[in-house]
Amino acid sequence: MKLPEILMALLLASMLNNSADAETIRIAIGTQDTTINCATGGLLIRELQLLEKYLPHDGKYKDATYDIHWSNFTSGAPLTNEMVAGKLDIGSMADFPGTFNIDAFQKAGKRSLFINVLSGSTSGSGNGVVVPKDSPVQSLAELKGKTISVPFASTAHGMLLRAAAQQGWNTEEDVSLITQAPEIAGSALQANKIDAHADFVPFAELxxxxxxxxxxxxxxxxxxxxxxxxxxxxxxxxKYPEVVTAFLRAAIEADHLIAAEPEKYSELIAKHTGIEAEVIYLFHGPLGLQTRDFTWKPEYRQALKTSFDTLKLLKRTSGDLTVDQFIDDQYIRTAFQQAGLDYDAHLKNYASSPLSAKDARTGVAITDFKRVAQLWVAGEALVRHYASPESAFADLNALEKAGKKIRVVYVQDSKLGIKLLAANAWFVQHKNSVSSFLLKDEAEVFAKANGGSVLSFAAIKNIYAN
Incomplete structure (x- = not known):
């Protein structure tokens, strides 16, 4: 080959390489904004433009351009449909719909990967069952023979099936399960058209x-x-491992931001979802109802295994799905390493979002977090923390006498250890101490064993008002 021909060939090769480097890379992301524990993998990244901060611009990405698309869904099923159809590349959802995602990909001759956890509970908190406010029902056992609605194929559906099995119910005979989206169920509850509703974050609190x-x-x-x-x-x-890692770097930063300023970012999430900041803080504030945790703890792997088993029980799949086939932690490990974090240390950490505070009334540092109570006062940017319900209720009385409006009161369940909305909790006062419970029957058992009587929120407030 003559020199001019060689130069021409080299020029052509260079042009082809530059064309490849200048590729426009689509990043199509499916979010669930109203499923607020997905915020660090969706809404916060989008609104704070964190993904753009971490996308690669070197190596094979030197001249690449990015075409970022965000799509919002109210549940995991339609998000999965878009992913399987090739319209989305990344999506966030719960364990149960996630197994549907994996199964749907497999049926289509494709494969999806669960690459990280965003938020969860190793004990199962977050999903829940509610009844109309004036219903006489106080426990799940009382719903035998009743109608319970639930979004089918959701993580709440999986919880309800497991809870029914623990009750010894045959879900074909002992209870009537119907499918309802949260927005439909809300109206049905208000009109007393259903006996109960099971749902995922945040509706059992909202x-x-x-x-x-x-x-x-x-x-x-x-x-x-x-x-x-x-x-x-x-x-x-x-094809684009560095892009996936960049997404996870953005999620890690979102997590750090909301951990540092939970009130501020609860308000931001509220602005974009219509879900009250008080409910969002219940999950994302310190000692929250669920824990933001990006690592694949054994309990979360078990959650997926249980979901696969439930799919088979429902005869929704005949495939032989195993957890290890579809959990891939290499991307989140790389993101942790790039962020200077120790993945294995986080993997071993089971603590809820930490609280470092002094009692707002006494000024004494809080060291025992089992009895923490909190007040969010209207007009105040930060939530007030208290070492005990007694301290919080004493301050609550003083604040209200001073004309202050209280946005919300939080307490910790004395048995389950989860954060509760105090207005809907039950209380037992005994030996100058107050214990809080989600369930009235648990409060009654405690009162019988320890003395005292079961009180509503209004009743316990009245005691401290006198």
Missing amino acids: FPYRGFARKIYDGAQANAPTLHGTLVDADYAK
Whole structure:
């Protein structure tokens, strides 16, 4: 080959390489904004433009451009449909719909990967069952023979099936299960058209907060771990691993931001979802109802295994699915390493979002977090923390006498250890101490064993008002 021909060939090769480097890379992400424990894998990344901060611009990405698309869904099933159709590359959903995602990909001759956890509970808290506010029902056992609605194929559906099994119910005979989306169920509860509704984050707390329902069952009672996390099309992850890692770096930063300023970012999430900041803080504030946790703890792996087993029980799959086939932690491990974090140390950490505070009334440092109570005063940017319900109720009385409006009161359940909306909790006062409970029958058992009587929120407030 003559020199001019060689130069021309080299020029052509260079042009081809530059064309490849200048590829426009689509990043199509499916979020669930109203499923607020997905915020660090969706809404916060989008609104704070964190993904753009971490996308690679070197090596094979030197001249690449990015075409970022965000799509919002109210549940995991339609998000999965878009992923399988090739319209989305990344999506966030819970364990149960995540197994549907994996199964749907497999049936289509494709493969999806669960790459990280975003938020969850190793005990199962977050999913729950509510009844109309004036219903006489106080426990799940009382719903035998009744109609319970639930979004089918959701993580709440999986919880309800497991809870029914623990009750010894045959779900074909002992209870009537119907499918309802949260927005439909809310109206049905207000009109007393259903006996109960089971749902995922945040509706088992949101409906009681809005005053038309009572929570009678928390997923922690089933002791069945639950999570929300991120899935990715396996072919996309193989082609663009650095892009997937960048997404996870953005999620890690979102997590750090909300941990540092939970009130501020609860308000931001509220602005974009219509869900009250008081409910969002219940999950994302310190000692929250669920824990933001990006690592694949054994309990979360078990949650997926249980979901696969439930799919088979429902005869929704005949495939032989195993957890290890579809959990891939290499991307989150790389993201942790790039962020200077120790993945294995986080993997061993089971603590809820930490609280470092002094009692707002006494000024004494809080060291025992089992009895923490909190007040969010209208007009104040930060939530007030208290070492005990007694301290909080004493301050609550003083604040209200001074004309202050209280946005919300939180207490910790004395048995389940989860954060509660105090307005919907039950209390027992004994030996100058107050214990808090989600369930009235648990409060009654405690009162019988320790003395005292079971009190509503209004009643316990009245004691401290005198």
